[in-house]
Amino acid sequence: MSRMFRKVILGETVVREFSTVGINDVVGEKVYLQAGDLLIDVTENQWMLGLEPLTFGIWVESNEYKEALGQNTDYTIYFRRTAPEHPRHAGRNALALARLNFFDRIDDEKGTLFLLQVKSSRIFHINSLKARLIYRKFYKKPEVSFEKLKAVATAYSYPRRVRVISFKQGNDYNYIFPMDLLGDIRQSGRYLLGMRHSNQVLTKIMDVKKIVVSEAPASYKQVIYQLGRNHSAAPPSLDQLPFPVITTRQFGFPAPDWVESYKEVTIHKTVDLGSHMLLYGEWTEDAVLKSPTPRLHHIHFLHFLNQKSRKGAYPIV
Numbered sequence: 001m002s003r004m005f006r007k008v009i010l011g012e013t014v015v016r017e018f019s020t021v022g023i024n025d026v027v028g029e030k031v032y033l034q035a036g037d038l039l040i041d042v043t044e045n046q047w048m049l050g051l052e053p054l055t056f057g058i059w060v061e062s063n064e065y066k067e068a069l070g071q072n073t074d075y076t077i078y079f080r081r082t083a084p085e086h087p088r089h090a091g092r093n094a095l096a097l098a099r100l101n102f103f104d105r106i107d108d109e110k111g112t113l114f115l116l117q118v119k120s121s122r123i124f125h126i127n128s129l130k131a132r133l134i135y136r137k138f139y140k141k142p143e144v145s146f147e148k149l150k151a152v153a154t155a156y157s158y159p160r161r162v163r164v165i166s167f168k169q170g171n172d173y174n175y176i177f178p179m180d181l182l183g184d185i186r187q188s189g190r191y192l193l194g195m196r197h198s199n200q201v202l203t204k205i206m207d208v209k210k211i212v213v214s215e216a217p218a219s220y221k222q223v224i225y226q227l228g229r230n231h232s233a234a235p236p237s238l239d240q241l242p243f244p245v246i247t248t249r250q251f252g253f254p255a256p257d258w259v260e261s262y263k264e265v266t267i268h269k270t271v272d273l274g275s276h277m278l279l280y281g282e283w284t285e286d287a288v289l290k291s292p293t294p295r296l297h298h299i300h301f302l303h304f305l306n307q308k309s310r311k312g313a314y315p316i317v
């Protein structure tokens with residue numbers, strides 16, 4: 001497709017999978033989960049944790065919600081720009097929605113994590129013909145069906161924050177890399193990480209059961225992406241990194257000296273989600289080092305096009 005055509009049809013010269021945006025603490029989008037007659041605002045308590053199949057984690061604390069989710073086996077998740085006018089109208093003007101199946105649950109004294117897998121999804125970011133056209137021209141690959149594109153676009157209709165992970169085993173193996181399949185259950189001191197099986201650091205983390213998750217400024221995007229290209233089997237030594245590191249307080253793991261805060265997480269449980277492994281942990285230390293600045297987030301490109309058409313896009317980083 002010519003550059004001119006992309007510009008005229010999409011208003012953009014480059015089509016990508018994700019847009020990287022900088023957001024302060026306030027995310028505008030709202031997320032709701034429907035289970036039977038109940039519609040729950042899960043905006044602050046929903047995370048994407050696995051990709052194949054696409055798996056969401058939903059955290060609930062009240063007995064009413066635990067029972068309602070426990071009694072159902074299928075659910076609908078709605079991604080919206082604003083709250084619905086009525087609980088029965090969660091699908092009206094939604095950005096995207098997905099039907100979900102129950103997969104597993106983790107019951108903890110602080111709450112319950114429901115793991116729900118996408119069965120089908122619908123997206124409304126742009127006109128459906130245009131979405132099909134973009135899919136055929138740009139996203140279609142043997143491993144990317146239209147269903148897959150819709151599921152990923154649904155999940156990234158809510159900005160997913162990129163954080164920097166640190167791990168250390170013995171004196172020689174120090175590894176720093178980015179992740180966005182993460183959930184910080186702040187109020188309950190729990191942390192969720194969705195890590196690909198192909199990532200060689202996974203088995204090491206499962207042995208050591210410790211990890212550090214840092215919040216980093218969006219302005220470090222280039223460095224953060226560079227860290228994603230290191231090979232986990234043979235990460236660079238600390239003196240080869242293009243920045244100095246600090247040592248975390250309890251675990252003594254290395255973190256870039258530009259991180260704004262970090263949490264030291266002890267892994268209590270793992271659940272195999274297919275392509276990814278869920279690491280379920282508890283954080284004991286929340287060290288704040290600097291004042292927060294906008295953080296790096298991923299949104300789907302189709303969601304970005306929708307925002308742009310409404311002249312309400314997050315700033316691109």
Ligand SMILES: Cc1cc2nc3c(=O)[nH]c(=O)nc-3n(C[C@H](O)[C@H](O)[C@H](O)COP(=O)(O)O)c2cc1C
Nearest residue numbers: 177178179180181194195196200225228230231232
């Ligand atoms: C922005 C960004 C986000 C990422 N998020 C994840 C993630 O959530 N889970 C994961 O397993 N890998 C994620 N990765 C890939 C890991 O960072 C990468 O697999 C890791 O650096 C190991 O390198 P290797 O796969 O070459 O061994 C992400 C990469 C980037 C650049």
